[in-house]
Amino acid sequence: MDTSIAFLNLLFFGILPYVALFTFFLVTIQRYRMQRFTYSSLSSQLLENQDHFWGLVPFHYGILTVLGGHIIAFLIPAQVLAWNRVSLRLYVVEITMLIGGVLTLVGLVSLVLRRFRNSKVRRVTTVPDWILYALLVVQVASGLTVALVHPWGRRGSRLRRRSTCARS
Numbered sequence: 724m725d726t727s728i729a730f731l732n733l734l735f736f737g738i739l740p741y742v743a744l745f746t747f748f749l750v751t752i753q754r755y756r757m758q759r760f761t762y763s764s765l766s767s768q769l770l771e772n773q774d775h776f777w778g779l780v781p782f783h784y785g786i787l788t789v790l791g792g793h794i795i796a797f798l799i800p801a802q803v804l805a806w807n808r809v810s811l812r813l814y815v816v817e818i819t820m821l822i823g824g825v826l827t828l829v830g831l832v833s834l835v836l837r838r839f840r841n842s843k844v845r846r847v848t849t850v851p852d853w854i855l856y857a858l859l860v861v862q863v864a865s866g867l868t869v870a871l872v873h874p875w876g877r878r879g880s881r882l883r884r885r886s887t888c889a890r891s
Contacts, residue, residue, distance in 0.1 A: 782830025788823030
């Protein structure tokens with residue numbers, strides 16, 4: 724059992740992130756060289772702006788919050804762990820990131836529904852756009868699931884309680 728968990732940890736956290744980064748850079752460079760003027764998605768903001776606003780604003784605020792938190796944790800992990808030793812600060816970080824994730828999901832779902840509902844916007848949406856939206860929804864939903872099922876604060880406070888009980 725331990726070897727399978729160790730293998731899965733190595734696969735998901737040691738190998739697949741590098742495969743994803745390599746694929747991202749390879750495809751980005753290839754697409755830029757081969758199809759330079761199709762590098763960006765067609766803008767649909769001019770076709771219908773009201774629903775676009777209510778999807779884009781929560782998505783951007785949420786994704787910037789979550790991305791910022793992940794970048795900070797990646798760049799200075801020791802300082803983040805030291806900061807999170809105080810339960811209240813850990814809960815504030817968790818709640819802030821959870822709110823950011825929910826905003827991201829709400830905005831993303833709103834943008835996807837807008838593409839389904841509006842015929843003008845649906846016409847300019849390509850198959851790669853739909854694939855990207857599906858992958859983003861899965862990614863954000865799985866991140867929120869992990870955040871809700873395995874919160875660090877609850878686990879950390881339980882571990883602290885055990886260690887203080889063992890000392891007394």
